[in-house]
Amino acid sequence: MEVRRRGGLRGTFGLISAYAKLNLSMALEYRVSFASQVIGMFINDGLWLVFWALYFTRFPVVKGWQQQDIFMLWAVLTLGYGVMMGLFGNASRLSFLILQGQLDYYLVLPKDALIHSLLGRMYFTAWGDGLFGLVVFALFGHPTPLRVVVYLAVSLLGGLALISTVIIVNSLTFFLGSTQVLSGQLYNTVIHFATYPMDIFQGVVKVLLYTAIPVFFVSALPVAVLRQPTWPALGLLAASSFALATLAYAMFHRGLRRYESGNLVNLQS
Template sequence: MEDNKGLVNISEHDQPGRLRRLLLFTTASWRLNLAGAMEFRFSFLLTVGTMIVNNIVWIIFWGMYFRRFPVLNGWTLQDVMMMWAAAAGGFGIMSVFFGNATRLASLIATGQLDVYLAQPKPVLLNVLISRMSVSAIGDLVFAFFIFIGFGDVSLLGIIKFAAALFLSGLIFIFFCVMAGCLSFWLGNTEGLSFQLFNALLTFATYPTGIFKGFGRIILFTVIPAGFISSMPVSFIREIDLPFVYGALGMAALLCAGGILLFYRGLRKYTSGNMMGLRR
């Protein structure tokens, strides 16, 4: 009995060490991804710059619109700019730091999870952080520039914007994880997963004030883009507590659902008999 208690105590005391090793592993993966992306500097800068320019085109469009119509159902140009910052920043967090979230369906369907299952790391985390989207770095840079140009750059404003990006990133990541996990049960759902992700990304960049009735319900349930696009008026401009509780609840639900679906689905996973090495 004493030995068993001792083992339990050792395990409990080792928890900080395990968390530290996991953090070191995660940051090391991110550093390797970035080093690989920057191997060809000109290509890296061109890719990032192209994405920034692509986003600026949309900003110009909205700027022209609000020059003629200063208010859209209570939304101002500043609100729309911050909506784009929240959406681009959340997407950037997912694609830069958890880049395989949008490729999960393909990895499952083609049996490419084998290499991750053979490693003594949390499988889902290992899968998600093993890839980085270079172009999405442009989205992150764009989000910060928009915040500096149109946001409240006070301490409170920075905290609120950081919280908005955190919630937006969680929604993007685990919505894509849940969509990708459908491949465990339905076969190759890469196309369906992409369409669901594209719907989330598209509707996250339109003011929720223009949607009414059933469409608005969909945007706060099935495709939770409303929680991202509403950030400027319901959290960044002024805190609407029911919205904040709803956003926190949706983020927590997606996190729990994504993790549960992945590990339940992993029991059904069929190995692709693939041999591979990761650095």
């Protein structure tokens, strides 16, 4: 049989589309659960904005941040998180997959094992986040064609920084053994700090948020670019996100050399 070889972006998008169809079909097998997850996350995010709106009625400015800025922070973060975790939901389970020997299935498939592994599960609660981000930006972001483009770009780049960080920490499992707890804690820390204005943090915490816990690249820098788009700032964001992505890719593939598989009974679910 003649086989086409589609590499690059086209092949990757084809693969994402095929996995998305399958994941959506699976979600629709349990449609009540699917709908409740998406709506539930939408409401959850909405309650946070209600909280912030109430807060800003008492304190209109926090270290230079106003309600509009916080709303944009949430719009950027939730869209980036929603797209990345919505599509690449297995990122936060990589440590588990490595320990349980569940990468076998992805390793015998053509194309990149990391892409297959990430696409293997999509989180539909995250779709609710992504939808929430779009709605918030549409309502409060003063959308113009240029701002829409910048919003989408910074959200996706911030999301790329987030997912890359998650992959890096999970890939440590190849070298250190189980890092499920560590990766879970780091994941929660990043998400937690990313929802607050960076300017409220000082000293050591601020240094950590720029380095070991790269919250700066996940939410603060994207919001800064959206607020005042400049090429250098956008370039810095793109460079840092792609640098993290490259490091994540390299760590995963380097780690595969140490992968030990396993003999547990596994099913694709």
